[in-house]
Amino acid sequence: MGNITLNNVNKTFGATTVIPGINLTIEDGEFVVFVGPSGCGKSTLLRIIAGLEDASSGKIEIDGKDVTDAAPAKRGLAMVFQSYALYPHMTVRNNIAFPLKMAKLDKSLIDRKVEDAARVLNLTNYLERRPGQLSGGQRQRVAIGRAIVREPSAFLFDEPLSNLDAALRGTMRLEISELHNQLKTTMIYVTHDQVEAMTMADKIVVLNAGNIEQVGSPLDLYHRPNNLFVAGFIGSPR
Ligand code: ADP
Ligand code: MG
Numbered sequence: 055m056g057n058i059t060l061n062n063v064n065k066t067f068g069a070t071t072v073i074p075g076i077n078l079t080i081e082d083g084e085f086v087v088f089v090g091p092s093g094c095g096k097s098t099l100l101r102i103i104a105g106l107e108d109a110s111s112g113k114i115e116i117d118g119k120d121v122t123d124a125a126p127a128k129r130g131l132a133m134v135f136q137s138y139a140l141y142p143h144m145t146v147r148n149n150i151a152f153p154l155k156m157a158k159l160d161k162s163l164i165d166r167k168v169e170d171a172a173r174v175l176n177l178t179n180y181l182e183r184r185p186g187q188l189s190g191g192q193r194q195r196v197a198i199g200r201a202i203v204r205e206p207s208a209f210l211f212d213e214p215l216s217n218l219d220a221a222l223r224g225t226m227r228l229e230i231s232e233l234h235n236q237l238k239t240t241m242i243y244v245t246h247d248q249v250e251a252m253t254m255a256d257k258i259v260v261l262n263a264g265n266i267e268q269v270g271s272p273l274d275l276y277h278r279p280n281n282l283f284v285a286g287f288i289g290s291p292r
Pocket of ligand 2: 096097098
């Protein structure tokens with residue numbers, strides 16, 4: 055399962071309203087991209103879904119359950135951080151195993167889950183290396199592996215490719231799309247990059263100053279933009 059519903063979610067920091075009020079439904083298995091200019095509230099919205107930030111008002115449901123006040127670990131979601139969030143002194147195996155060790159699973163079960171994830175991510179031959187001995191793309195895959203072993207009902211990505219070079223970004227984009235095809239788990243992917251949004255999404259959510267301008271498939275947005283903001287943002291060359 056991986057249905058996520060936002061009901062009138064609002065966020066203010068002090069006197070500043072960052073998200074006036076968002077209603078959104080994400081269906082199980084969808085690849086949803088939040089796209090919009092820097093500062094429009096993408097990360098804040100993702101962090102509210104993850105439980106890393108409280109909504110000021112409104113309601114969040116995951117698979118029909120109200121999680122508005124639930125701790126992050128109780129939501130069944132996995133946030134994929136950028137690859138530099140890996141532990142440099144630990145092997146790939148131990149980086150991926152980390153959440154399972156924290157959950158005190160049996161060693162044999164941990165090994166099996168880590169090896170399954172490594173197979174999906176083509177990291178089988180790198181399990182005993184340390185992050186410093188890997189390429190940028192491999193490091194990003196380790197960060198994803200650490201999320202996969204928790205078997206979340208949804209993966210949340212916040213600009214995971216923004217510190218990679220252009221060629222590697224292209225490769226990783228394909229790899230994450232391929233991973234979604236294999237796992238068929240809900241993914242929410244935040245980016246300010248229109249190309250990532252158009253090539254990866256089943257559904258794009260265009261944000262502007264904390265408001266949703268449009269929700270639709272890449273083709274919908276391209277052919278039937280609601281307004282000039284969407285047309286300009288999706289259509290503009292990089
Ligand atoms: P994006 O990820 O789309 O670039 P953010 O969600 O990071 O945007 O930020 C949206 C707005 O909220 C920005 O104006 C930012 O300055 C503000 N903001 C984010 N976090 C905080 C915070 N902890 N305190 C005050 N303002 C914040
Ligand atoms: Mg951000």
